[in-house]
Amino acid sequence: MNEELRQLLRAARPSGQDEQDPAVASARADAAEDAVLTAALEEERRTDAAFARALQSTTPPPDLESRLRAALRAAQLPANPPADMEQRVLSAVRTAVPATSRPAAFSRRRWMLWSSAAAAALAAGGVFWWRRSRPLSLESLTEELAEISHDGVTLSLMSRDKSATAAWMKDNGAPQAAALPAALDALGRKGCHLYTVAGHPVSLECFMLAGGAVLHLFCTGVEELSDPPAAGAPPRVFTAHGHTAATWTHGPRTLILLSHEPPETIQSLLA
Amino acid sequence: MSPPKPPPAAPVAPPPPWPLPPEEFAAWVESTILQHYRQLYVFALSLAGNEADAADLTQQTAVILATKGHDIREPQAVKSWLYTSLHREFLLLRRRGFRMVPHEPEAACFTDADPLPATQERALDARTAVAALQHVGEPHCSVLSLYYLEDLSYREIADVLEVPVGTVMSRLSRAKDALRQLLNPSPA
Numbered sequence: 001m002n003e004e005l006r007q008l009l010r011a012a013r014p015s016g017q018d019e020q021d022p023a024v025a026s027a028r029a030d031a032a033e034d035a036v037l038t039a040a041l042e043e044e045r046r047t048d049a050a051f052a053r054a055l056q057s058t059t060p061p062p063d064l065e066s067r068l069r070a071a072l073r074a075a076q077l078p079a080n081p082p083a084d085m086e087q088r089v090l091s092a093v094r095t096a097v098p099a100t101s102r103p104a105a106f107s108r109r110r111w112m113l114w115s116s117a118a119a120a121a122l123a124a125g126g127v128f129w130w131r132r133s134r135p136l137s138l139e140s141l142t143e144e145l146a147e148i149s150h151d152g153v154t155l156s157l158m159s160r161d162k163s164a165t166a167a168w169m170k171d172n173g174a175p176q177a178a179a180l181p182a183a184l185d186a187l188g189r190k191g192c193h194l195y196t197v198a199g200h201p202v203s204l205e206c207f208m209l210a211g212g213a214v215l216h217l218f219c220t221g222v223e224e225l226s227d228p229p230a231a232g233a234p235p236r237v238f239t240a241h242g243h244t245a246a247t248w249t250h251g252p253r254t255l256i257l258l259s260h261e262p263p264e265t266i267q268s269l270l271a
Numbered sequence: 272m273s274p275p276k277p278p279p280a281a282p283v284a285p286p287p288p289w290p291l292p293p294e295e296f297a298a299w300v301e302s303t304i305l306q307h308y309r310q311l312y313v314f315a316l317s318l319a320g321n322e323a324d325a326a327d328l329t330q331q332t333a334v335i336l337a338t339k340g341h342d343i344r345e346p347q348a349v350k351s352w353l354y355t356s357l358h359r360e361f362l363l364l365r366r367r368g369f370r371m372v373p374h375e376p377e378a379a380c381f382t383d384a385d386p387l388p389a390t391q392e393r394a395l396d397a398r399t400a401v402a403a404l405q406h407v408g409e410p411h412c413s414v415l416s417l418y419y420l421e422d423l424s425y426r427e428i429a430d431v432l433e434v435p436v437g438t439v440m441s442r443l444s445r446a447k448d449a450l451r452q453l454l455n456p457s458p459a
Contacts, residue, residue, distance in 0.1 A: 004440070008425075012425070013421045044447070047451070051419055054397055055313060055317075055397065055404075058397040064326055065308070068304055071337075072333055072334070072337050
C-alpha cells in the first residue's frame with residue numbers, strides 16, 4: 001500500500017465517523033489485503049481511541065458558561081446611545097398623535113391624549129438621559145465593576161504590548177491615566193476594553209502578576225463620579241464585593257483596581 | 272478485522288434562513304456557543320497550555336461570533352468557522368509575543384531524563400493528554416488536538432488549519448509517531 005493511502009487511514013477518526021468517506025472506504029478495502037498492516041492500524045485505532053477519550057474528558061472551568069453568556073450579552077449591547085435619540089423621541093410623539101383631515105377645533109380630549117403620549121415618550125428618553133448625565137457614586141461604580149470582573153471581562157484587544165493597548169485606548173476614546181504607579185506600570189499587560197457602565201465610559205486594562213494572577217484596572221473621568229477620590233491623595237486599598245479594591249485619582253481620571261490578591265500585594269504595587 | 276462501525280448520524284436540524292433578523296441572531300449565537308464551547312475550550316487548552324488563557328481564547332472566539340457572525344456564508348459550517356477563528360486568534364496572540372505559559376505541573380513530566388520502560392504505560396487522563404500535546408509542540412499539537420477531539424474530519428481540519436488536506440495527513444502521521452514515542456518511548 002502506498003504511503004498516501006496509509007496516511008489517509010491513519011487520519012480516519014478512531015470512533016469510525018470517517019468510514020463512510022469514499023476515499024477512506026476505498027483505502028480500507030485496499031488495506032484489507034495486507035494482514036500485517038490491518039493489525040497495525042487496528043492497534044493504533046485502539047490507542048487513538050484511548051487518547052481521544054482522555055482528551056475529551058477534559059472539563060472546562062465551572063464558571064466558563066456564565067462567563068460566555070455575560071460576554072455575549074456585553075458584545076451585543078450598543079456601547080453608546082444612538083446619536084439620534086432626540087429625533088426618535090420626537091418621532092414617537094408625532095406618531096402617537098394621528099393626523100386629522102379636517103381643521104381641528106380645540107378638543108380637551110385630544111389635548112390630553114397628545115400630552116400623555118408626549119410625556120410617556122419623553123419620560124422614556126428622559127430616564128435614559130438622566131441616567132446618562134447623572135454622575136455615579138464611587139461605591140456604586142465599584143460594585144458594578146466588581147460584577148464585571150467576577151463574571152469575566154471582555155478584551156477587545158488582547159496584547160502584551162503596553163504601547164499597543166495605549167494606542168487602542170486612544171483610538172477608541174477610552175479614558176486613560178496619564179501615568180500609573182511605577183510598579184503597576186511595570187507589570188505585563190494582557191489587553192484592554194472600553195465599557196459603558198450606566199451610560200458612563202469606563203476603560204479596562206488587564207495586568208498580569210508573575211504567577212499568572214490578573215489585575216483589572218478600570219479608569220473613568222472624574223466628572224463621571226459624584227464623589228471621586230481627592231486628586232493627589234494616596235490610593236485607598238480596601239476589601240469590597242469579594243475583591244481587593246484600590247481607588248485613586250490622577251489628574252482628570254479616577255482609577256479603580258480590582259483583584260483577588262491580598263491587600264498588602266496591591267499596596268506594594270501602588271506605593 | 273473489520274473497521275469500527277460509524278456512529279449513528281445525529282439528526283441534523285434544517286439550517287435557519289440566512290441572514291437572521293437581529294432578534295434571532297443573538298439567540299442563535301448563544302445556542303451555537305453553548306453547543307460547542309466545551310470542545311473549543313479543550314482545543315484552546317491544548318494550544319495555550321493553561322486554563323486561564325484557554326478560557327480567554329474561548330471567550331474571545333464567542334465574542335468574534337457575536338460581532339462578525341453575520342459574515343458567515345454557510346451557517347451550517349459554523350463549527351469549522353469557530354475552530355478556525357480560535358486558531359487564528361491563538362496565532363495572532365503568538366505573533367504579538369503573547370507567550371502562553373503552561374501552568375500545568377504535568378507539562379514538566381515528559382522529559383528525556385524520565386523515560387519509562389517500554390512495557391509500562393502512563394495512566395491516561397485528561398491532564399496527561401493535554402500535557403502530552405503541549406510537550407509535542409507545534410505543528411503537531413494543533414492537528415493532534417483537532418483529530419482527537421473527533422469533532423472534525425481530516426478535510427475539515429485542513430480548512431481550520433488553512434493547509435492542504437495532504438499536509439494534514441502527513442502532519443498527523445508524523446505527529447502520532449511523536450506522541451507515541453512520548454507516551455511509550457522505545458528502549459534505548
